[in-house]
Amino acid sequence: MSVATRDVHLSFGRHQVLRGIDLAVGRGETACVIGPSGSGKSTLLRVVNRLLEPDRGDVLLDGVSVLDQDPDALRQRIGMVFQQFNLFPHMTVLRNVTLALRQLKKLSRDEATELALRQLDLVGLRHKADVRPGRLSGGQQQRVAIARALAMSPRVMLFDEATSALDPELVKGVLSLMAELAGQGMTMLVVTHEMGFARQVADQVVFLDRGRVVEAGPPAQVFEDPRSERLAQFLSQVL
Amino acid sequence: METLATLWETFFDLESMREALPEMLTVGLPNTLLLALLSAILGTLLGMLLAMAGLARTRWLRWPARLYTDVFRGLPAAVTILLIGVGLAPLGLAWWGPNPYPLGILALSLIAAAYIGEIFRSGIQSVEASQLEATRALGLSHGAAMRLVIIPQGVRRVLPAWVNQLIALIKDSSLVYFLGLVASQRELFRIGQDYAANTGNESALLLAGLFYLVITVPLTHLVNWVDRRLRDGRAGGPEPDSDDPVALAGEAAPSTGGSGRETRHA
Numbered sequence: 430m431s432v433a434t435r436d437v438h439l440s441f442g443r444h445q446v447l448r449g450i451d452l453a454v455g456r457g458e459t460a461c462v463i464g465p466s467g468s469g470k471s472t473l474l475r476v477v478n479r480l481l482e483p484d485r486g487d488v489l490l491d492g493v494s495v496l497d498q499d500p501d502a503l504r505q506r507i508g509m510v511f512q513q514f515n516l517f518p519h520m521t522v523l524r525n526v527t528l529a530l531r532q533l534k535k536l537s538r539d540e541a542t543e544l545a546l547r548q549l550d551l552v553g554l555r556h557k558a559d560v561r562p563g564r565l566s567g568g569q570q571q572r573v574a575i576a577r578a579l580a581m582s583p584r585v586m587l588f589d590e591a592t593s594a595l596d597p598e599l600v601k602g603v604l605s606l607m608a609e610l611a612g613q614g615m616t617m618l619v620v621t622h623e624m625g626f627a628r629q630v631a632d633q634v635v636f637l638d639r640g641r642v643v644e645a646g647p648p649a650q651v652f653e654d655p656r657s658e659r660l661a662q663f664l665s666q667v668l
Numbered sequence: 669m670e671t672l673a674t675l676w677e678t679f680f681d682l683e684s685m686r687e688a689l690p691e692m693l694t695v696g697l698p699n700t701l702l703l704a705l706l707s708a709i710l711g712t713l714l715g716m717l718l719a720m721a722g723l724a725r726t727r728w729l730r731w732p733a734r735l736y737t738d739v740f741r742g743l744p745a746a747v748t749i750l751l752i753g754v755g756l757a758p759l760g761l762a763w764w765g766p767n768p769y770p771l772g773i774l775a776l777s778l779i780a781a782a783y784i785g786e787i788f789r790s791g792i793q794s795v796e797a798s799q800l801e802a803t804r805a806l807g808l809s810h811g812a813a814m815r816l817v818i819i820p821q822g823v824r825r826v827l828p829a830w831v832n833q834l835i836a837l838i839k840d841s842s843l844v845y846f847l848g849l850v851a852s853q854r855e856l857f858r859i860g861q862d863y864a865a866n867t868g869n870e871s872a873l874l875l876a877g878l879f880y881l882v883i884t885v886p887l888t889h890l891v892n893w894v895d896r897r898l899r900d901g902r903a904g905g906p907e908p909d910s911d912d913p914v915a916l917a918g919e920a921a922p923s924t925g926g927s928g929r930e931t932r933h934a
C-alpha cells in the first residue's frame with residue numbers, strides 16, 4: 430500500500446510544527462525520516478494514522494484520502510511502533526498481542542492465541558508469551574510491540590524511533606527485525622537516528638527540518654551528496 | 669494499687685466479655701460485615717461512575733461530580749448518616765418498612781463513593797497518555813481503550829488506597845446506631861455499648877474494638893501485600909534470560925529493567 434502526504438500543515442496553538450509536507454512512499458518501499466529534534470518527525474507519523482488531524486493538506490493511502498475514513502478502521506491497516514514500546518504492563522505478552530485481534534478482528538480465543546504465538550515466534554519471543562512486559566529487556570519489549578502491530582496484518586508500518594530508548598547492545602536485534610520486514614515488502618515509514626540502517630534499508634531518505642521536507646532522495650544521494658547546507662550540517666553532527 | 673485494679677476491671681473484666689461474646693459473634697459481627705460489604709460494593713460502583721464523570725470531556729458531567737465529591741467529603745459522616753437515615757426515613761418506611769439498614773447502607777455508600785471516586789480518578793489520570801495513544805493506534809475505540817487498558821491500570825495503582833477506604837467504611841458502619849436499631853439489627857459497636865452499660869464497665873466495648881481490629885488489621889496487611897505484588901508484577905527486576913534465542917544474536921542480558929512506563933514523551 431502506498432502512502433502519500435500532500436501539503437500537510439499542523440500547528441499546536443501558534444507553534445507551526447508541520448509546514449507543508451509532501452511525501453510519497455511507494456508500495457513496499459521503506460522511507461526513513463531523519464532530522465533534528467523538534468523538526469516534526471513524530472507529528473508527521475501521527476498524522477498518517479490520524480492520531481493527529483492536520484489543519485490543512487491530505488494523507489493518501491493507495492491514492493485515497495484517509496481524512497474521510499473511519500479512523501479506527503484506518504488504524505487497523507496501519508501498524509505503529511513507539512520509542513517507549515508502550516506495551517500494556519498489566520497484561521501478559523500474549524494478551525498484549527491478542528487484545529486487538531479479539532476486540533477488532535473478533536477472533537475466538539483459540540484463533541487469536543494461535544495467531545499471536547505464531548507472530549511472537551517470528552520475533553523470537555514465543556517462550557515469553559506468559560510473562561508481563563516488565564520482566565523483559567527493552568529490546569524484547571520492542572520486539573513484542575512489533576509483533577503486536579504485525580498481528581493485525583497491517584499494510585503499512587510506522588516506526589517512531591523504535592530503537593532510541595534501547596541500550597546499544599539491544600539495538601541490533603530490533604533493527605534486523607525491521608530490515609527483515611522491509612525485505613518482505615512491507616511499506617514502512619521509519620523515523621530513526623540510525624543512519625546505518627537508513628543507508629542500508631531505505632529506498633528513500635527524507636530530511637525534515639522545522640516542519641518542512643528539506644531534501645528527499647535515495648540514501649546514496651542524501652548521505653553522499655547533500656544539496657542543502659542544513660542537511661550537510663545535520664549529517665556532520667550525527668555521522 | 670486500688671485504682672490500678674479498678675482500671676483493670678474496667679477494661680479486662682473477662683466475665684463481662686464472655687457474656688457479650690455470643691451475641692457479638694452471632695448478631696454484631698454478621699451485621700457489621702453486612703453493612704460494610706454492601707456499602708463497599710455500592711460505594712465502589714458509585715465511585716467508579718463518579719471517577720468517569722470527573723474525567724469526562726464535558727463539564728456538565730465534571731462539575732456535578734466535583735460538587736458531589738466536595739459535599740460528601742466535606743460533611744462529617746455522622747451528619748450525612750443522620751440527614752439521610754432520618755430525613756429519608758418516611759420514604760424508607762413506605763418502601764421497606766422500619767428497617768434502618770437500607771438508608772444506613774445508602775448513606776455509607778454515598779460517603780464512601782466520594783472518596784473512592786477521587787481515588788479511582790487520580791489512579792486513572794496517572795496512566796500515561798502514551799498508553800491511550802498506543803491502544804488507539806491499534807484501532808480500538810476510545811471507550812474500549814479506557815475499559816481494557818487505561819482503567820484497569822489506573823485502578824490497580826490505587827488498590828491500596830481503595831482498601832484503606834474499605835477499612836474506613838468498616839469503622840464508619842458503627843455510626844448507623846444513630847438510626848435506632850432493634851435487638852437483632854445491632855452491630856458490633858452497639859452490642860458492645862449495650863453490654864458496657866449493663867455491666868458498668870467497658871470490657872464489652874473493648875471486645876467490640878478487638879473485633880474491629882480482627883477485621884481491619886488483616887486488611888491493612890492485605891493492602892501492603894497487594895501493593896508489593898503489583899510492584900513486582902510491574903517493574904520487578906528482569907529475570908535472567910539465557911534461553912532467549914535472539915539474545916545470542918545481539919541482545920545481551922536485559923539491563924534496562926525498564927517497564928516501558930516511564931514516558932519521556934516522544
Ligand SMILES: Nc1ncnc2c1ncn2[C@@H]1O[C@H](COP(=O)(O)OP(=O)(O)OP(=O)(O)O)[C@@H](O)[C@H]1O
Nearest residue numbers: 441444446464465466467468469470471472473934
Ligand atoms: N501535543 C503537543 N502539544 C504541543 N506541542 C507539541 C505537541 N507535540 C509536539 N509538540 C511540539 O511540536 C514540535 C515537533 O514535535 P515532534 O515530536 O514531532 O518532533 P520530533 O521531530 O519527533 O522530535 P524528536 O526527535 O525530539 O522526537 C516540538 O517543538 C514539540 O515541542
Ligand SMILES: [Mg+2]
Nearest residue numbers: 470471472934
Ligand atoms: Mg519524535
